[in-house]
Amino acid sequence: MSFPKKLFAEGFGTFWLTFGGCGAAILAASVPDGAGIGLTGVSLAFGLTVLTMAYAVGPVSGAHLNPAVTIGMATAGRFSWSQVFPYIAAQVVGAIGAAWLLSVIATGSPDFDPAHSTFAANGFAEHSPRGYSLLACFVCETVMTFFFVAIVLGATSKREGARTAPLAIGLALTLIHLVSIPVTNTSVNPARSTGPALLMQGWAIDQLWMFWAAPILGAVIAGLLMPWLLRGHADAGAIV
Numbered sequence: 039m040s041f042p043k044k045l046f047a048e049g050f051g052t053f054w055l056t057f058g059g060c061g062a063a064i065l066a067a068s069v070p071d072g073a074g075i076g077l078t079g080v081s082l083a084f085g086l087t088v089l090t091m092a093y094a095v096g097p098v099s100g101a102h103l104n105p106a107v108t109i110g111m112a113t114a115g116r117f118s119w120s121q122v123f124p125y126i127a128a129q130v131v132g133a134i135g136a137a138w139l140l141s142v143i144a145t146g147s148p149d150f151d152p153a154h155s156t157f158a159a160n161g162f163a164e165h166s167p168r169g170y171s172l173l174a175c176f177v178c179e180t181v182m183t184f185f186f187v188a189i190v191l192g193a194t195s196k197r198e199g200a201r202t203a204p205l206a207i208g209l210a211l212t213l214i215h216l217v218s219i220p221v222t223n224t225s226v227n228p229a230r231s232t233g234p235a236l237l238m239q240g241w242a243i244d245q246l247w248m249f250w251a252a253p254i255l256g257a258v259i260a261g262l263l264m265p266w267l268l269r270g271h272a273d274a275g276a277i278v
Contacts, residue, residue: 089208113261
């Protein structure tokens with residue numbers, strides 16, 4: 039598979055993750071007639087974006103769709119470090135494109151008030167949905183990303199389980215959002231955080247560092263632990 043095609047697949051897949059997940063939060067979580075999908079619906083939307091793209095582009099690029107996953111895979115020895123930066127760049131570009139398109143759609147409604155929307159940006163302290171402290175948010179994002187990357191590495195460690203791996207990964211991301219949306223609006227994905235932050239500017243840009251640092255820390259820990267845990271059983275398969 040050509041490397042440019044892999045990069046396109048990563049950008050394409052991350053676009054869908056950001057558009058579908060953040061779009062559910064911005065456009066459908068709460069609507070005037072009370073028929074919004076709420077926290078559960080948004081959580082499911084994020085899980086479904088990963089699940090569907092894992093099947094769609096997994097055979098092309100591995101469907102990382104997340105800088106933390108790419109770094110975790112490289113730390114575990116399952117991905118080349120020389121390809122990490124291009125993968126991350128493609129993921130960030132896809133997320134930014136999705137956030138921009140969502141803003142075009144959202145602002146087309148007379149009921150949408152940009153002044154009272156965070157565009158699904160992630161935040162801590164006064165910008166946490168429930169006011170959680172920086173420390174609490176950092177710990178939450180680190181732990182959640184650790185488990186997400188650990189699940190990705192474990193679910194894709196044997197080729198015979200590759201066809202069902204997207205289900206485990208998608209359900210894991212759904213569970214993570216169910217737990218942590220009230221804390222940080224859930225990142226566990228620096229690319230997903232970057233797109234909305236660039237729309238919001240201001241505080242979202244100022245706090246963006248945490249949504250890179252914590253997920254990367256969690257991913258590195260998972261990348262160091264899981265090869266030891268899986269030693270003798272891993273087969274270094276892609277997501278599909």
